[in-house]
Amino acid sequence: MKNKVITVEQAIEMIPDGATLMIGGFLGDGTPELLVDGLVRSGKKNFTIIANDTAFPDKGIGKLIVNKLVKKVIVSHIGTNPETQKQMIEGTLEVELVPQGTLAEKVRAGGFGLGGILTPTGVGTVVENGKQKITIDGKEYLVEPALKADFALIKAQKADYYGNLFFNFTARNFNPLMAFAGKVTIVQVEELLPVGGLSPNEIHTPHAVVDYIVRGNAK
């Protein structure tokens, strides 16, 4: 059994310029700040980021935007980070807005081996532009293809050495979905427990989808 525990530096070294990254968190709550800070320090760039939002300029994914490391974001909301909108208007950052529930399901589908999902959300709005529509029982649905990423960077409160994960309160959000959808999934955990230290009943995400564990918590 390989040891999954690595340092922030080792994690960042694996990630090349231009990679597609899923990053967990909701306005920074549940974002792996140590990995984000590591990316900022590395100077690597041209990332495509799939995440719920671009947080705040000084928090979470917002720091990647402010440091101009991102060429495209696929998110549901950019309203709390003026820098995202500024770069979008300047034409240096491509922003693809996706309804939040649709985004969650596209990520889940990517990790769960599905080609995509059918959703009524967005039918008859600009969201349907260029998308296939399917009618089932007289109701229209948009075909929303699944999303996958080169790396999923997620945050959990607790893990055991196998990589079984437990998330805390509202820090769960996109993290368990993204854990499945990254070709390589790296989790930052606050507390690392011995194998058996988590009850099988309290494990939110099974270790099978976790490749690497980084220990620590941003101040």
Added chain:
Amino acid sequence: MIQDQELAKVVIAKRVALELKDGDIVNLGIGIPTLVANYLPPKVEIFLQSENGILGMGPAPMKGYEHPNLTNAGGSPITFLPGACAFDSSVSFGLIRGGHVDATVLGALQVDEEGHLANWMIPGKMVPGMGGAMDLVTGAKKVIVAMQHVAKGNAPKVIKKCTLPLTSVRRVDLIVTDMAVIEVTEKGLLLKEVAPQTTVEEVVKFTEASLIIPDNVPVMPITL
């Protein structure tokens, strides 16, 4: 009409609160909708749901008692009420899109005669993104718009046809403003009530959409 802007917000929140029933699962948007929780009638207990993965949200904690992993969909600190549960974004939107949320209360930029809502972008000016709004309007059992009746410069927000990108083609059910309560019906927009200190004539003057006006339009049953 009510001149005091703060009072206007309270009027909207108090009137929306009367629409909520004991035991309802409710999602409140940012801004005026958030105030609704402060004005629930006695013996009406609701469960507040938030997009980021919580059912059973309580008020903001006392200063010093904030927890970084206990936040609402606006990123602000919250508390859990007894019986609250936390879940991932897929489950959160399973509740929303799956029709398990009894009512959603949202702000709006425009609402039109057909009951269509636009609340997520002004092309070229303001593009915050739709967040969870499109899923909420598509999936909630009841959609209540809570907004000030006019925009800056007294520009009507209840208009003939939305010019901004729509949030959903699903019609909203009720529009509650600081001037009126308007129900979206098959026949058009029905003026149900006027706000205190407000006349039907004022409502008509500040509404671009056609209104169906009954002979008798009561005043909102709230106290100021």
